């Protein structure tokens with residue numbers, strides 16, 4: 205199957221930012237989208253917006269730190285739309301801070317959401333993709349993993365762990381599955397709002413002033429999704445021109 209029309213695409217972290225923009229763009233281009241995140245009111249509103257525009261959407265409250273929730277999201281795709289073609293594992297948090305602060309709970313949360321959340325997505329979708337004989341994993345990583353800078357090391361580590369797992373998955377997948385990692389640079393979303401204000405004040409101005417709109421990353425994801433089955437877009441970096 206090539207193109208986007210008719211594909212069933214589940215997206216985690218669909219309640220805001222990059223996930224929301226990806227859902228809107230793919231639905232506009234004919235995908236049936238299955239939305240997951242923890243805030244149901246956001247998902248309900250997004251699904252209604254997609255349906256009002258003539259698209260198809262389903263949603264389920266999904267906490268990616270719970271395997272059962274990911275299994276539920278994949279099951280919802282199969283119940284509502286008969287299959288799952290793409291899982292976009294996009295949910296993520298960046299609770300960045302200096303290592304000296306020893307914010308161990310934040311480290312754990314980033315590992316749980318950013319790394320375990322993606323692993324649980326693989327655990328939920330891989331058996332379905334194997335059964336179908338096709339499927340596509342799209343995992344959102346970060347330029348933070350490509351250029352290591354102070355404050356971001358644990359966050360970057362989780363993203364690079366996902367990069368590593370994605371490459372291993374690609375190699376084990378054989379010719380029936382596709383695996384894509386997308387590395388956004390600074391993007392204007394709610395992401396920065398979760399960062400401690402003291403830490404946020406130490407970040408380069410570029411992040412807030414020159415961040416991309418989330419649609420820029422959505423277009424990159426759409427590019428990977430729309431390729432024919434035999435074409436695997438492995439690695440995409442999308443950053444503002446102003447980002448060092």
Ligand code: NDP
Pocket residue numbers: 216217218219220221222223240241242243246266267268269294295296297298317344345346347348387388389390391392393394395396418
């Ligand atoms: P947002 O904060 O706007 O979106 C993050 C999404 O993740 C939300 O939908 C949130 O939904 C969801 N989420 C957080 N925790 C969980 C959880 N436990 N279970 C399910 N969903 C969860 O930020 P972005 O759109 O920017 O982030 C999307 C991805 O892009 C992340 O992986 C981030 O690391 C990555 N990224 C972002 C960059 C940026 O500059 N913005 C740069 C590089 C990468 P809810 O709270 O409803 O659960």
